[in-house]
Amino acid sequence: MNPDPEGVVMARPRDPQRRTELLDAIIGHLTAHGVAGLSLRPLAQALGRSTSVLTHHFATKDDLIAAVLEHLDQRQRDRLQALPGWEEGRSLGAVVRASWDWHLTGDHLPLIRLLHEIEGLAAAGRLTGAYVPTMLGDRAEFVAEALRAHGVPDDVARANATLLNAAYAGLQLDYLTTGDKARVEAALDRLVDLADEWTRRP
Amino acid sequence: MNPDPEGVVMARPRDPQRRTELLDAIIGHLTAHGVAGLSLRPLAQALGRSTSVLTHHFATKDDLIAAVLEHLDQRQRDRLQALPGWEEGRSLGAVVRASWDWHLTGDHLPLIRLLHEIEGLAAAGRLTGAYVPTMLGDRAEFVAEALRAHGVPDDVARANATLLNAAYAGLQLDYLTTGDKARVEAALDRLVDLADEWTRRP
DNA sequence: ATATTAGCGTAACAGTCGTTGCGCTAATAT
DNA sequence: ATATTAGCGCAACGACTGTTACGCTAATAT
Secondary structure (H helix, E strand, O other): OOOOOOOOOOOOOOOHHHHHHHHHHHHHHHHHHOOOOOOHHHHHHHOOOOHHHHHHHOOOHHHHHHHHHHHHHHHHHHHHHHOOOOOOOOOHHHHHHHHHHHHHOHHHHHHHHHHHHHHHHHHOOOOOOOOOOOHHHHHHHHHHHHHHHOOOOHHHHHHHHHHHHHHHHHHHHHHHHHOOHHHHHHHHHHHHHHHHHHOOOO | OOOOOOOOOOOOOOOHHHHHHHHHHHHHHHHHHOOOOOOHHHHHHHOOOOHHHHHHHOOOHHHHHHHHHHHHHHHHHHHHHHOOOOOOOOOHHHHHHHHHHHHHOHHHHHHHHHHHHHHHHHHOOOOOOOOOOOHHHHHHHHHHHHHHHOOOOHHHHHHHHHHHHHHHHHHHHHHHHHOOHHHHHHHHHHHHHHHHHHOOOO
């Protein structure tokens, strides 16, 4: 039975690792081909498996997408906490710039592109199922915590953290679509300065 | 013949208005159903016509989407210039806030959602054809012009305009996905203050 | 007046879609 | 030892996809 039986006696228990590995492999495929036009047969072929692997672990395609998005969300949450520089020593602006460089260099770009695709679809209300990505809200709360640690009052911290995240995401979008590196990074410089102003203790 | 014959003798000339009306009607449908999962038959049915109307005016589906995106881009450019408040009298911050209220109230929301969906797909490189939306770049240049009109030096104007637009788009995305109006509008207040600081003549 | 094209509906094409049922092996709870 | 389930390949279902061919009317350049 596919939808978790939850209390039924199972002769052979599920191996949760299989599902996790499968999800990671699926995400790998999505970073290259996107979610919008996802098709099960090509996906299965890319995984070197049959489509029944997919329909077995996830009842329906919508369920699969929901599971993938949730898994991706969790992964991003984990990476956020693992970001270097939070534990004092570096200014907030420095963290912003380091994050920018890390995101847009090397092979991280495809994942970033996928995340923007997902957020765009989510904002448009085009994602089936009940899933709503929490990345934006989470990131805002996370940065707000960092601001509070710098002595910024609670409500100001929330507002500035939201603004910082929005600007950061917006600049990424701008760069990804226009490719105008000089213009966007000049704006990033201003944002970094702003972030440092916010954390300059009086 | 569908791809503009360009110089061939045509017994009956094309009526460009038909194409424009068709494009507007298509956009109307897209605001409700999105681009990602666009299908020609449901679209044609929504227009009360046959699919051959679509294949006649646009050779292929990808051509249709490209034409729609270009048309939408042009429409947004026109609206940008028609925005009230540019011709002095109102501060930049006031224009930003007026724009926010105008975008997110009433029946403008579906179009905004569509635009974010498109930008997300564009950033992800998932839009077929050679089309690249110029909305972001255009808006940046437009706001930069406004800043220059306030006496802001050229390079600073470009950087701040890019940052302002990015933050604005990011805040819209945040609100559309999380729905957290209080948090996002508190951040908008900060952005409005920033914009006014930039245009305060020394 | 004639030839040609726009404009559009109808019908069919081959391909792809998500999903389901069947069959099999291997693992494990009882 | 046995029953049951996970895990997965294979094959088929009907629905839907973009696209094409064909036919017809109305408009217009010549």
